[in-house]
Amino acid sequence: MSAQIGPKLLLSAAEAGDVMGVDETTIRKMWCAGDLPFIRIGRGRKVTREALEQYIAQHMEVAS
Numbered sequence: 001m002s003a004q005i006g007p008k009l010l011l012s013a014a015e016a017g018d019v020m021g022v023d024e025t026t027i028r029k030m031w032c033a034g035d036l037p038f039i040r041i042g043r044g045r046k047v048t049r050e051a052l053e054q055y056i057a058q059h060m061e062v063a064s
Contacts, residue, residue, distance in 0.1 A: 010039060010046035019052060030055075 008015070013024040013031075020027070030036035031045060036055055038045040 007049070010041070010048060011052075012044070012046060016047045016052060019049070020056070 011019065013027040016027045017024040027036065027047070031038050031047075036047060037051050038047050
């Protein structure tokens with residue numbers, strides 16, 4: 001019997017794009033611009049769900 005592991009802690013650009021409803025290219029551009037932090041693993045980059053949630057919270061706008 002294997003232990004159940006929760007949702008992924010680290011997401012690829014494609015997975016992060018799916019979560020945020022944007023193309024993975026947008027995530028990569030955000031990484032390059034320094035708008036979204038990432039973790040380098042080998043030659044690849046990953047982002048945490050927490051970083052995505054923080055980005056959304058910081059960029060929330062309300063019409064006035």
